[in-house]
Amino acid sequence: MRRQRYDVSTTIDIQKNYRLRLLYGPGYKRSISFGRWRHNRVVAKGFAREIAVKPIDELPDLIYACLPTLEVGEQAVLFGVRHSIPVVVDIRDQWPEIYLSLLPSFVRHFFRNTLLRSEFLRAYRILSQATAIIGVSSTNLEWGLRLAKRNAGPKDKWFPLGFPLT
Numbered sequence: 001m002r003r004q005r006y007d008v009s010t011t012i013d014i015q016k017n018y019r020l021r022l023l024y025g026p027g028y029k030r031s032i033s034f035g036r037w038r039h040n041r042v043v044a045k046g047f048a049r050e051i052a053v054k055p056i057d058e059l060p061d062l063i064y065a066c067l068p069t070l071e072v073g074e075q076a077v078l079f080g081v082r083h084s085i086p087v088v089v090d091i092r093d094q095w096p097e098i099y100l101s102l103l104p105s106f107v108r109h110f111f112r113n114t115l116l117r118s119e120f121l122r123a124y125r126i127l128s129q130a131t132a133i134i135g136v137s138s139t140n141l142e143w144g145l146r147l148a149k150r151n152a153g154p155k156d157k158w159f160p161l162g163f164p165l166t
Contacts, residue, residue: 009046023047032099044071051079063087065126067144068095070119073126086131088155091140096120123147136161 012020025043028035063085065076073089080087096119100108112120127133127148132155135141141158145151 009050021050023050032102040069040071043069044075047072048075048079051075059083060085064090066090066092067123067126068093068098070095070122070126074122077126077129080131081129087129088132088134089126089130089144091133091135091144094140094143096123097143120147124149132156134159 007024009024010022012022014020023043023046025039025046026035028039030036063076063080065073065087067073067089077087077089079085096116099116100112103111124147127144128150130148132153133141133144133148134156135144135158137160138158141152141156145156
């Protein structure tokens with residue numbers, strides 16, 4: 001079960017000019033579930049609502065968004081483009097591609113072009129408008145660049161989750 005860390009949105013001051021804003025979202029038990037779908041939409045609405053009322057002098061210098069969570073990523077990119085704020089999209093999972101991996105190969109194309117078409121278009125819009133795409137693996141970065149229909153630029157990188165202790 002996904003652990004609920006806060007019951008309300010919370011701000012954590014790390015140091016001067018470095019603050020984290022954690023947005024509330026209802027918990028969910030399974031990664032692929034109605035609960036997760038609901039969670040993503042609640043967090044995206046909260047993000048859009050909060051960022052829309054920020055005074056110009058309080059706008060962030062950078063927006064960092066993760067996939068999965070197309071809904072928040074979409075709001076982040078829309079806001080970033082509108083206000084000329086760089087947006088970094090971190091691909092942790094190949095979302096919505098992961099849904100296709102659950103299906104037999106002979107029906108994947110059908111599902112991609114019908115039921116999941118709008119989700120793939122959303123992922124394309126997010127990734128194609130991002131200032132930088134990063135990933136937890138070279139495979140994730142390559143997938144994101146392919147979906148965005150762009151070549152890797154100097155800001156597009158992959159960073160492994162771990163490293164050798166030598």
